[in-house]
Amino acid sequence: MYKVRDIMTSPVNTISLGSSVSQAAEFMKEYNLGGLPVVKDSKLVGIITSRDVRINHPNRIVADAMTKPVICCSPDSTTWDAVALMNEYKIERLPVVEHDKVIGIITEVQMVKHTSRLYDPLTETFNSEYIYQVAFNLLKLGHKISVILLDVDDFGEMNKKWGHVIGDKCLKRIASVLKSVINSKNDFLCRYGGDEFVIVTLRNSEEAMVIAKEVLDKISKINLGNNLSITVSAGISEYREKIHEAEGDYYEATQCLINEASLASTKAKRHKTRIYFNIGSIS
Amino acid sequence: MKNGRGKSPTKRKVGLHIHFSEFDLPPMQDVLLVGRRAPIGPEAVRRMVEALAPGQYEVILIDHTHIEAVAVKTTLFNWISRDELVNTLVEEGDTISNENSLIKAQLDVTMSIFKEVELYNV
Numbered sequence: 001m002y003k004v005r006d007i008m009t010s011p012v013n014t015i016s017l018g019s020s021v022s023q024a025a026e027f028m029k030e031y032n033l034g035g036l037p038v039v040k041d042s043k044l045v046g047i048i049t050s051r052d053v054r055i056n057h058p059n060r061i062v063a064d065a066m067t068k069p070v071i072c073c074s075p076d077s078t079t080w081d082a083v084a085l086m087n088e089y090k091i092e093r094l095p096v097v098e099h100d101k102v103i104g105i106i107t108e109v110q111m112v113k114h115t116s117r118l119y120d121p122l123t124e125t126f127n128s129e130y131i132y133q134v135a136f137n138l139l140k141l142g143h144k145i146s147v148i149l150l151d152v153d154d155f156g157e158m159n160k161k162w163g164h165v166i167g168d169k170c171l172k173r174i175a176s177v178l179k180s181v182i183n184s185k186n187d188f189l190c191r192y193g194g195d196e197f198v199i200v201t202l203r204n205s206e207e208a209m210v211i212a213k214e215v216l217d218k219i220s221k222i223n224l225g226n227n228l229s230i231t232v233s234a235g236i237s238e239y240r241e242k243i244h245e246a247e248g249d250y251y252e253a254t255q256c257l258i259n260e261a262s263l264a265s266t267k268a269k270r271h272k273t274r275i276y277f278n279i280g281s282i283s
Numbered sequence: 284m285k286n287g288r289g290k291s292p293t294k295r296k297v298g299l300h301i302h303f304s305e306f307d308l309p310p311m312q313d314v315l316l317v318g319r320r321a322p323i324g325p326e327a328v329r330r331m332v333e334a335l336a337p338g339q340y341e342v343i344l345i346d347h348t349h350i351e352a353v354a355v356k357t358t359l360f361n362w363i364s365r366d367e368l369v370n371t372l373v374e375e376g377d378t379i380s381n382e383n384s385l386i387k388a389q390l391d392v393t394m395s396i397f398k399e400v401e402l403y404n405v
Binding site: 057059060063065 | 320321322323324325326327330383
């Protein structure tokens with residue numbers, strides 16, 4: 001799971017309170033920067049952005065032109081937390097602070113690049129990295145979650161028999177069905193890998209079962225042409241206990257939940273039961 | 284006298300005028316109105332007065348469309364209340380200033396006293 005520390009720019013260029021706006025502008029131009037954290041005795045006190053430079057007289061000192069208070073994050077924040085902060089405050093630069101000192105900065109461009117790596121352009125969904133971060137955050141906030149893992153039956157055979165174009169079309173149609181069924185407030189979808197999709201949901205296992213059934217029914221009605229239909233097996237796992245342990249355990253719990261759901265989908269496939277539960281298997 | 288090309292040589296003189304006067308310390312009078320986009324902002328003004336006249340001025344941030352701050356000589360508060368003085372300065376400054384303004388002001392505060400005293404018959 002990516003943390004801000006993994007993607008931030010470090011060390012970071014800073015400027016002092018007593019510098020002039022024109023000096024800041026020169027510095028930003030020279031190093032091709034869109035903003036500079038302002039420090040006093042190594043502590044972050046503000047940020048001067050290209051907008052501040054534009055609207056303030058060049059003779060002004062940075063102390064009179066900077067934006068404050070400054071929104072910042074910890075190096076151990078997840079990249080999703082950082083994205084959420086940047087979106088909430090509509091900011092393009094987020095200084096990274098540890099023990100009151102600026103140790104790095106992340107920019108909107110960096111975040112776009114980073115999040116695009118977590119995105120699957122074929123199905124227009126996020127990938128597994130996203131779902132780990134979502135599950136991690138939900139567990140950390142004390143929510144109880146269920147995981148539905150959907151696995152296309154005989155996807156390898158389909159690719160071999162009908163070609164990868166049809167295989168891709170199949171995945172797109174499935175993703176489309178999944179998006180139409182889930183509720184973005186409670187359910188979080190990703191293409192986990194290959195022909196597997198994962199939904200992390202705030203619903204309990206019974207409600208997750210309802211969702212899974214609806215998805216499977218809708219998928220069974222997909223026609224890829226030449227009377228080629230799709231069937232999918234689903235595995236569900238559920239975690240009802242609140243985790244009070246160290247943060248590392250949230251990640252481990254997420255791994256366990258997804259793994260249990262994966263094993264459940266394999267059992268469903270083997271037993272031809274469409275959906276298989278693995279409830280309470282995580283403890 | 285002509286040079287080799289048949290032209291008169293050019294004579295150049297430099298005139299030097301010197302005008303001495305006392306430096307205002309600090310280079311502002313009783314009040315300074317600071318516009319939101321003035322060449323110097325409140326923090327720079329605060330640093331200036333603290334360096335040149337420590338403890339003699341107060342820089343007050345103002346919630347106003349184009350005036351960002353007012354720096355006032357603190358002795359004026361002995362004559363007129365802080366709020367009254369600041370409100371008056373902002374009200375009057377509003378009409379003559381804009382965001383880019385940096386306006387100094389001199390205040391003549393006078394106090395008129397009329398007092399009746401009893402005459403004693405000796």
